[in-house]
Amino acid sequence: MPLFQRGVVLPFQKGKALERGIESLDVTGVRLPLAAGDMDSPISHLAADTPVACGQELCRMDDTPVVSTVSGTLEGTVAIHHPLYGSLLCADIRADGDAEDRLPVLPEDELTADVILQIARDAAIYDELDGIPLWEKLQQWRLPENDLTALHSVLVADATENDIFGSSAWAVVMEQPKLAFFGLQMAARATRFSRYHIATMLPKRRRRTLKHAIGRMNVYTVGDEYPVTLFADRDDEVYRIGIQACLALGRALKQGLRHTAAIVTVAGDALPAPRNLRVPFGTEIGALLTACQAKSGHQIILGDSMVGVTCSDPHTPLLPGITTVLAMLPRPVRVPGPCIGCGxxxxxxxxxxxxxxxxxxxxxxxxxxxxxxxxxxxxxxxxxxxxxxxxxxxxxxxxxxxxxxxxxxxxxxxxxxx
Ligand code: SF4
Ligand code: SF4
Known part of the structure; x- marks a missing residue:
């Protein structure tokens, strides 16, 4: 019986999740949010059939750039309702090119806190834990120079993936641990926190490999309780960002790449086998399920099995904040009874x-x-x-x-x- 003080232990259903790598999915087009609600199109200056490069800035939404996540042709705009984000005005882009727009890469000694925040913003990096732009979170948490609270502020890259189906965070941390850790280090530099680590629940052998890659002190192991505790010391203030956001920051700083794709676990009992897919933001959820041969009659859940939301439209675009897509077969609905006061x-x-x-x-x-x-x-x-x-x-x-x-x-x- 694992040790835990609060929380529940979920049945382990990941199967061979550790051997599951990341596969790239080719897409025919994407639908990208440009503005919330029923605002006027911020890209009305761009005519339909305009060619766009992958990573090209289309407009700004709340000060964060909206970048094209594929290279292709702008087809027009459309209003949709997204189950997580509500009413959105979106651009439809057909994927039919191979042009790429990159950011300049600076030497590491020029990466000051301000520069890192600026690059996180220009690269349009979103935290997969909540879909919030990474620069906004880091800027909000940022401490003044020489602030002593930095000693008790811990920035944690959450690679725990403790829902029963998800495995994308495990795949990320095993595929590119050094680049993801570099991103975490730079995020800590931007906030001026003196402590940071990757939290993970990998089994021993994989954990050893990870510690070998990034240093023993930089890995914090959690148990298999849900929800996880990311740091043991109660005197510390823990700030949490996703491992994919760290990797995206590392890629932006080292390679000049913008954040154009998510790594998503597609799983559930309506699929023959779960997969981790690298897909551009804006890809239709239905395209992921088709690629994974989902059986008909399934129910789609965006997010994990504990707190995910149902999605009735397979044309719904995949947006930041979604790292698991579940296709579940119908099951009997349980009728809730009165509280029995069990505590x-x-x-x-x-x-x-x-x-x-x-x-x-x-x-x-x-x-x-x-x-x-x-x-x-x-x-x-x-x-x-x-x-x-x-x-x-x-x-x-x-x-x-x-x-x-x-x-x-x-x-x-x-x-x-x-
Ligand atoms: S959902 Fe809220 S009330 Fe329920 S266990 Fe979690 S924190 Fe507690
Ligand atoms: S005390 Fe009531 S609400 Fe809480 S677990 Fe028991 S039956 Fe459910």
């Missing part, structure tokens, strides 16, 4: 919350007492829903309660004073 949700909650109590207070509209139970500390890991013997979606209820912040009654009547 298991509280026992597994890594945030130390009392989920059943939060749900009870929320259902009974005891909002004034909800605040003391800190539902806002819930990070939506879903361990409580997984463990609940009554089949209740406890996590969804806790998240809903967290959004009210226990101030529902206080907010009522505010309109009267406007």
């Amino acid at each position: 298991r949700c509280a026992a597994v909650c890594p945030a130390g919350l009392l989920p059943y109590e939060i749900v009870r207070r929320s259902e009974n509209m005891h909002y004034e007492r909800l605040q003391h139970l800190s539902p806002g500390d819930c990070d939506g890991c879903a361990a409580c829903s997984y463990i609940c013997p009554a089949g209740r979606d406890v996590a969804a209820e806790v998240l809903k309660a967290g959004q009210t912040k226990g101030t529902v009654f206080l907010n009522w009547g505010e309109d009267d004073y406007e």
Whole structure:
């Protein structure tokens, strides 16, 4: 029995995940977001049939460049609804060329904190953990020079991949450990943190290979609990970025390459075998599933099995923040029963919350007492829903309660004073 204090142990379903390399998928075109909502097209200056190079900047979205992820021909724009990002105006680009646009490469001693942030922005690097531009996160965390809190600030490249299906992070860290670690070092330089490491849950032999490649002290091993603990010392402040974002930063700094592709695990019981695919951002999810010979009648889930969202449209584009695509066969829907007060949700909650109590207070509209139970500390890991013997979606209820912040009654009547 593995050791864990909070969280759940998921059944291991990765099979031969460790031998699974990364295969590149050729695509016929991509659909790239240009703007959120129903804004006017920011690329109206570009006529249809304009040739674009892979990595070419098309426009800016919230100060981050939108770059073409293939070389080809601009076909036009289209409005879509994305299950993770809502309404988007997208550009359709046909992949029919081989032109590439790269950034200049600077010597390492010229890579100051400011320069690294600028290159992370110009390279359009997104963190796969949450789909947020990497430069934005690093800039937000950045410490002033000579700040002593740097000693207790740890930047962690998360290569744990502790969902039962995913294996893309393992594949990345095994394929290009030195370049990914260089990216992590540079991200730490940009934030001025003095400590950083790659967190992984690889088995012993692979871990040894990784330690040999990047140094023993730079690898932190986690157990197989879900969700994982990325650092043991409670006095430290841990900041987490994805291993793919680190690799993208390493590639941008060393090779001048922009972040144009994701490495995605395509898995689930509707596929004959899981695969890790390197695919340009904007590729249709359906193209991934077709390449992996998914059986018909499956349900698509974007993200991992614990917190992923369902997707009904196979034309949905693959965007930053998605590293697992699941094709699952239909299964009986469980009818949730009443809470039996077993307390298991509280026992597994890594945030130390009392989920059943939060749900009870929320259902009974005891909002004034909800605040003391800190539902806002819930990070939506879903361990409580997984463990609940009554089949209740406890996590969804806790998240809903967290959004009210226990101030529902206080907010009522505010309109009267406007
Ligand atoms: S989803 Fe929230 S309440 Fe449930 S176990 Fe995770 S952190 Fe705790
Ligand atoms: S695990 Fe489910 S049944 Fe048990 S206390 Fe929590 S909500 Fe109630």
